[in-house]
Amino acid sequence: MDQIDEIIAFYDKEAEATGWYGPEVAFGLTYAHVQSGQTMLDIGIGTGLGSILFLKAGLEIHGMDISPQMLDACRKKGFSSLHQHDLSKIPYPFDSESINHAICTGVFNFFSDLSSVFQEANRILFKGGLFVFVVGDRSENDAHSIEVGVEHTKSEKTVTMYLHSAKQIVGLMARYGFEPMRDLSFTVFMNRERTKRMLARSYLCRKRTGIA
Template sequence: MKTFFMLKCTLLTMKSDVIEVHDRSADIYDDMSILVENHGHEVLFGLAFEHLSTGDSVLDIGIGTGLSSYLFHKAGLKVYGVDGSETMLDICRKKEFAVELKLCDLTAERWPYEDGKFENVIACGIFHFFEKLDLFLKETNRVLKKDGTFSFTVMVSEDDISYYTDTGSGLSIYYHSDFQINELLNKYGFSMLKHINFFIYKAPDKKEKLMFKGHLAKKV
């Protein structure tokens, strides 16, 4: 049985096998999120809430079914989203809350938005699929307005390892330490505002937990 995290719609390398898994998971993602007690989207919204203003915009990197940015919509923000799966985006479209959704390979050197377009950017549950996060931080800085917020989650290793191979899919899952994150934020013009640890169950049987950390940073 594949773990929940192999069902997430954020494997954006555009490899056919990954996108296939991604597409197959689309219609069960929201239900699976409930079963494994995935509250990452609520964590990010809570971290960012005091900095949000009605009418502002938020770019959701790896928006998938829209779960990660729906609360921002409820708070009166204009939601824009990019993802690597058209199937996931189709489900998000049916919810009819996003201003604009685009199919996009996020490993491309430049995302399809102009400089300084957004007041907020979020990335929920995608960074553990990537060893290097430089491009994400670089492009987020570019599309954010000055003093804009960047909310994101990373997986945290409790055993001081950098990655493991998922037995169900064969994909590498990457951890990112506080030291790595702070270095990246400093390198790409962000200041850390706050962070919080939380966990998600790896599968619906709830036998194993995975530790995550939600971060809130500001473009300086």
């Protein structure tokens, strides 16, 4: 369990040190529209940062992540319904129309194509369910991806991060049966010194229909 404590401490301290406000922004956009006792799927739950505020607000969180170490970290924080699954593989391990809401705050930057996630969110959520998520933001003229150097990844490898424009996101919502509700842009810092930054945007949408 010492290793799990180290994982939690590293990720959570990095998030705090770099000013990662994605979870707070997502919660702020959503909290007025959810109720205690409802269910929420955290897609790529990590150490639970994205949905811990909803857990504290009384929602029942179902978490999914590829890493067993991350799921162990979530258990240490009080999450109990956790599933190990590769997010790039569909279907996800949940029944159709079985969960009220969904959240995804730290995953979309690793996906060039978000279609499968939207498809599964539509399948899993009840009609009227909310889907709140965070993307790396870009204009239509900006590059679709950026390379994050080793000085920021804290490893020996660079990482490709994908950015998604408002046109892309609105198109995905329409294609997969969601209607936009609210969105908010905010700054993400890539290092503790807060000298390297990028824009992010959180979107809140509602499932309108199934996929035709």
